[in-house]
Amino acid sequence: MTRNSREESAAPTRGDALLRVEGFSLDLAPGREYLSVLNDIDLEVRSGEVVGLVGESGSGKSTLAMSLMGLVPKRISRQRSGRILFNGVDVTALRERDLRAIRGRDVGMIFQEPMTALDPAYRVGDQVAEVIRRHRGVSRAEARAQVIEDFRLVEISDPERRADAYPHELSGGLRQRVCIAMAIACRPSLLIADEPTTALDVTTQAQILELLRRLRAEMDMSIVLISHDLAVIAEFCDRVLVMYAGQIMEQAMIDPFFVRPRHPYASALLQALPENQPPLNELSVLPGSPPPLGYVAPGCRFANRCEFAQAGRCDTHAVSLSPTDAGEVRCIRADELVLEGAGQ
Amino acid sequence: MLTFTIRRLLTLVPQLLVAALVVFVLTSLLPGDAAIARAGGESATPELIAQYRAQLGLDKPLVERFIDFVVHAATGDLGISFSTSEPVSDILLRKVPVTLSLVLLGFIFAILIALPLATIAALHPRGIADRISLAVATSGIAIPNFWFAILLVLLFSLTLRWLPATSYVPFSTDPLQWFLHLLLPAITLGHALAAELTRQLRASLGDHLRRDYVRTMRSAGLSEISVVGKHALRSALGPAVTTLGLQVPIAIGTCVVIEAVFDLPGIGSQMVQAVFSRDIQVLQGVILFTVLLVVVASFLTDLAYALINPKVRVQ
Ligand SMILES: Nc1ncnc2c1ncn2[C@@H]1O[C@H](COP(=O)(O)OP(=O)(O)OP(=O)(O)O)[C@@H](O)[C@H]1O
Numbered sequence: 001m002t003r004n005s006r007e008e009s010a011a012p013t014r015g016d017a018l019l020r021v022e023g024f025s026l027d028l029a030p031g032r033e034y035l036s037v038l039n040d041i042d043l044e045v046r047s048g049e050v051v052g053l054v055g056e057s058g059s060g061k062s063t064l065a066m067s068l069m070g071l072v073p074k075r076i077s078r079q080r081s082g083r084i085l086f087n088g089v090d091v092t093a094l095r096e097r098d099l100r101a102i103r104g105r106d107v108g109m110i111f112q113e114p115m116t117a118l119d120p121a122y123r124v125g126d127q128v129a130e131v132i133r134r135h136r137g138v139s140r141a142e143a144r145a146q147v148i149e150d151f152r153l154v155e156i157s158d159p160e161r162r163a164d165a166y167p168h169e170l171s172g173g174l175r176q177r178v179c180i181a182m183a184i185a186c187r188p189s190l191l192i193a194d195e196p197t198t199a200l201d202v203t204t205q206a207q208i209l210e211l212l213r214r215l216r217a218e219m220d221m222s223i224v225l226i227s228h229d230l231a232v233i234a235e236f237c238d239r240v241l242v243m244y245a246g247q248i249m250e251q252a253m254i255d256p257f258f259v260r261p262r263h264p265y266a267s268a269l270l271q272a273l274p275e276n277q278p279p280l281n282e283l284s285v286l287p288g289s290p291p292p293l294g295y296v297a298p299g300c301r302f303a304n305r306c307e308f309a310q311a312g313r314c315d316t317h318a319v320s321l322s323p324t325d326a327g328e329v330r331c332i333r334a335d336e337l338v339l340e341g342a343g344q
Numbered sequence: 345m346l347t348f349t350i351r352r353l354l355t356l357v358p359q360l361l362v363a364a365l366v367v368f369v370l371t372s373l374l375p376g377d378a379a380i381a382r383a384g385g386e387s388a389t390p391e392l393i394a395q396y397r398a399q400l401g402l403d404k405p406l407v408e409r410f411i412d413f414v415v416h417a418a419t420g421d422l423g424i425s426f427s428t429s430e431p432v433s434d435i436l437l438r439k440v441p442v443t444l445s446l447v448l449l450g451f452i453f454a455i456l457i458a459l460p461l462a463t464i465a466a467l468h469p470r471g472i473a474d475r476i477s478l479a480v481a482t483s484g485i486a487i488p489n490f491w492f493a494i495l496l497v498l499l500f501s502l503t504l505r506w507l508p509a510t511s512y513v514p515f516s517t518d519p520l521q522w523f524l525h526l527l528l529p530a531i532t533l534g535h536a537l538a539a540e541l542t543r544q545l546r547a548s549l550g551d552h553l554r555r556d557y558v559r560t561m562r563s564a565g566l567s568e569i570s571v572v573g574k575h576a577l578r579s580a581l582g583p584a585v586t587t588l589g590l591q592v593p594i595a596i597g598t599c600v601v602i603e604a605v606f607d608l609p610g611i612g613s614q615m616v617q618a619v620f621s622r623d624i625q626v627l628q629g630v631i632l633f634t635v636l637l638v639v640v641a642s643f644l645t646d647l648a649y650a651l652i653n654p655k656v657r658v659q
């Protein structure tokens with residue numbers, strides 16, 4: 001991804017950048033002190049594109065996803081630098097009221113836990129209808145009709161009856177479908193899915209991914225799919241972003257990435273994928289553990305776990321992203337190394 | 345919801361029967377009896393005491409007396425006061441409205457204090473409202489009610505002369521005077537009740553605001569009013585409603601003190617009077633009423649809880 005200075009048009013056509021994050025850094029304050037959680041994030045999502053975001057637990061994937069729509073509470077966060085351009089508008093500079101108009105209407109979000117993602121006190125149909133009415137200002141009856149239609153779209157059978165159910169009366173898979181219906185109710189141009197299938201069993205997981213794939217094709221929306229399961233990413237995404245300790249380590253088109261990753265961390269992730277076996281969530285092959293939250297190493301953040309690290313080179317200067325054939329990589333040795341991909 | 349209500353209503357019958365039994369046994373165990381009191385104390389002749397016993401029906405076996413008690417109570421006949429010879433139901437009709445008004449206003453004040461305070465506190469943890477809510481919670485528990493009441497009287501009645509310090513005006517006579525006379529007592533009671541309610545509501549709303557569904561609602565662009573008021577607060581009210589229900593007996597206990605300080609002719613002061621004059625008949629009536637109040641309150645609590653939480657209804 002090369003940065004160009006071209007102005008984004010208000011309505012991007014296919015292939016243009018719908019979302020662009022430039023040098024975004026964010027600190028969080030879990031306690032009294034601010035700790036760096038996201039560092040110099042650069043990414044681009046073109047319209048119609050499906051981008052995968054992988055990385056170990058705690059690498060900042062969810063925080064990044066929440067930041068994209070200004071959902072990280074201001075009270076505990078501090079933006080250090082950067083911009084987040086959605087349709088050419090800097091989201092980080094928007095007022096809360098304008099952000100709320102975008103959320104749910106232009107950008108839909110779904111999350112990992114379908115069990116708890118819906119309000120237990122209201123019927124699921126009413127919750128989806130509330131979102132529709134909020135953004136479209138239609139009547140109750142119209143919203144209801146739209147809910148039924150959307151429930152059909154996300155393949156919920158018997159939608160009239162299901163709309164009147166409370167969340168606890170539905171299975172995990174159905175609840176996730178309701179969440180998807182809510183997220184796409186206003187036909188957003190971008191869907192952010194934060195581990196949408198992690199909490200589901202394998203069969204349901206496959207069905208939900210299939211549904212997302214179909215919706216994406218029908219509605220021509222872009223998707224950011226967060227997962228720590230590279231097999232899911234491989235199957236689903238056009239491009240992948242690898243995150244480590246709050247930084248993007250590599251971004252590449254999916255096919256070249258799997259054959260020839262450019263970052264040692266990405267390579268380690270790929271090798272941790274057992275062939276022809278259900279993917280493991282634990283990245284057990286990789287020794288060591290990520291740095292504690294807020295700790296900033298003087299050089300490359302991955303250096304202490306990297307088998308290719310060279311003392312005096314890798315641990316002295318912070319590394320920036322540099323272009324590759326298929327994307328970008330944050331490794332000063334990228335050109336010297338030939339790394340192994342998946343399936344030897 | 346209807347079947348839930350009916351099922352819950354049916355449980356009221358055994359509850360009330362057990363309550364009646366406990367009330368009856370307890371008042372029968374009270375040392376000294378009304379016959380002795382009537383006859384003029386322990387020094388009266390045994391014949392005179394026996395005569396009063398027979399007259400009051402105290403010589404009958406306990407079981408028979410209990411059945412009489414339940415049958416009569418169910419038809420609204422609670423006997424005749426030993427000391428004033430007035431029907432107990434008449435006494436209750438006169439005194440119950442006073443206490444009910446006080447309890448009702450007290451709860452309204454408690455909610456008026458707790459709801460906004462707890463909501464703002466939960467939205468801005470460690471902010472000013474959070475500190476105030478902590479102060480309210482602490483002072484409501486730490487400051488004795490009679491002391492708080494006396495402070496209010498000193499300030500608003502004696503110094504500022506804004507509000508009356510004593511006595512009661514029925515609602516039917518003059519609603520404004522009714523309200524003004526009950527204002528200080530109700531604030532005293534409300535302050536005591538708000539303590540626990542604020543603490544509870546603050547905690548449960550804080551908890552709900554961190555739930556995933558709140559994140560979902562925010563990510564869908566709903567307004568804060570809807571996210572907090574319609575979604576988070578509704579579920580957070582569940583535990584708070586339970587707390588309110590549990591506070592009804594406490595409120596009645598507090599009324600005894602408050603009615604004494606403000607000289608209100610309510611159930612609380614009647615209860616004290618009945619104990620001192622060994623008026624078992626009146627005491628039974630009073631306690632039966634308070635038990636009824638508590639049982640009804642717990643019924644309403646469950647109903648409110650089921651309204652808030654659809655999961656409860658199916659069980
Ligand atoms: N609200 C918060 N307050 C304080 N710290 C937070 C908050 N949210 C996240 N963090 C911290 O920020 C870091 C990044 O968390 P994040 O949830 O973004 O990681 P993740 O990559 O999504 O992990 P996972 O795969 O477990 O979902 C973690 O160390 C986490 O402890």
Ligand SMILES: [Mg+2]
Nearest residue numbers: 061062063194
């Ligand atoms: Mg996450």
